[in-house]
Amino acid sequence: MATKEYDASKLQAFGDAAAGHEGVLSDASGSVVVKPCTASEIAFYESLSSHPDLAIHLPTFMGQLSFSADQATATEAVESGTIETADGTIERLHGKKLSTDLHIVLESITHGFKKPNVLDLKLGAQLWDDAAKPEKRARLDAVSQETTSGSLGFRIAGMRTYKGASAPNVPEDLKDFVQVDTEDGYWVYNKMYGRKFSTEDIHNGFTSYIFPGENTEAELDRAREILAYFLGEVKDIQEVIESKESRMYSASILLVYEGDVDEYANTKQKLRSAHPDDEDGDEETILPKLAEVRMIDFAHATWTPGQGPDENALQGMRSTAKILKELLDKTQD
Template sequence: MSKKPFDPSTLQAFGNAAAGHDGVLSDLSGAVVVKPCTAAEIAFYESISASHPDLAPHLPTFMGQLSLSSDQSGSAPVAIEESGTIVTADGVVERLHGKKLDTELHIVLENITHGFTKPNVLDLKLGAQLWDEGAKPEKRARLDKVSAETTSGSLGFRIAGMRVYKGEPVPGTPEGLKEFVEADYEKGYWVYNKMYGRKFAAEDINEGFENYIHGQGKQGKELERAREVLAYFLGEAKDIIRAFEKKESRMYSASILLVYEGDVDAYARAKERLRSAPAGEEGDEEDDLPQLAAVKMIDFAHATWAPGQGPDENALRGMRSTTSILKDLLDSVEKELDAAEAA
């Protein structure tokens, strides 16, 4: 992703997040996400560039941190400097729900959902142990309870949130999902909250993935898209596993983010445009190309390197469970397509 100037005074609430904290922002172009972070998260991203460049393709592009300067005047557009710093003029930005948030420590990242018309987003929180060594006893107890009562404990991950495009008009939320799903009628989505993922056990977790991958139904072109997207997800997830199996890290409460084009017609148009795009497009033209699917690791607020301690099996277990479920779903979709062809 190229570095472009943008006007920090135009930052607005980010609308495509499937999970996470309030205060996530985006610029008007939608290419950049600005979110509150810890010093550990910035250090982790910086260490990727410095010492682990092989992991960079599996993370959002790191573009620096947001540094505030209350003594600056004016609000002219500024660029991300070589030091990785963006300077704003007013010292504060609008938080979700209209509250002010001290933005002294914000990280600036590539927006993974940029380039999609209707991004379907699935956030999978990794790990059975969700706390790092610095957590207080009460926090450990609370997170251990969450883990024990959800698929975090049984599978090493849980669904933290989903946004699924349902088309327009948006169907009303079914009675059994009203406490878990809110219909976004303006944008055409069902938005699944964090409690949705907590209701599943290992035996029925596939239901959550099916609701994600079959957002617009299971007709011919939807099934074809599901097969392509699931095959891509599976390949990317396996690549991430292989990359992190070689690393000695600890990434408590990190996530895998899965994204695909939720509008099946936009998906078809994007495929056609990508087929016709000249090979090796670079710069602004590459930034404007549509996207079909993406898989990235995100959320490194509690991530560190652990030399001598081996790979992060806590997170890797969740990644492996994810690949197993993706493979099951892919097999199921292929059987449905084979049956349709034989009919």
């Protein structure tokens, strides 16, 4: 890998994250994310060259970034290309200090959407790996037992839904779980939101994500299309993981779709009119997106030859697919 120096002060806070650690940054275009990581997560991404069937379901790995102590410069190890950054200063999400100087550079899954609606599903009933200390195991086991992580193998870790230019007020029963981003028109659901659900009412969380507006005919049509797409993608990921011998503790499935109903319709028209075989030489053209599904968060992911598939993560995928199928069936009644 080649090494190149960059001015880290020209990175900026990444605003589309639904969950995860603080300190996630982005470049000017929003096409990449730069997030704190461990060496093991970088090693996992580097190993994906031997697993192309899984790699297509993960964000594209761009390389790694190490910040100097004063955060003034950065050293990026990249296989090819460069990252264009914006003018400005480093902004840390919620003002929290970065806990590591090592960062991974990944494709931003929300790039290409005008108003991405994002749902982060944390996989697994067991949320700790073998290196976790007893106190961490006990804490995460308690979270699992008290949430749908234990019963379904996943829980909602975070969510963002576009509510329109003038986002409505949050009802009393959600005020502990939702913040209103009045500038961008979003409701931003915190990690405690997903912890309030049980096996019996988890559908309500998905319904709030899939139907964030007034249930107009256009929104119902969009719901049918994205549910069918989400279901197909989750089942494809499940099939790949069933064929691997791995353990991916605390990994997530990220679901994204275009939250602006008018933009969704416009994007469908643009995609119908696009001709991917045209050779116009413009490699910078980025087509808009309707929906996307990827696996993310591999700080505790390893290959485990001889130990069979990761049933811990697979339970959550199967539960997710079941709920998506039930919601899709309802939209078709």
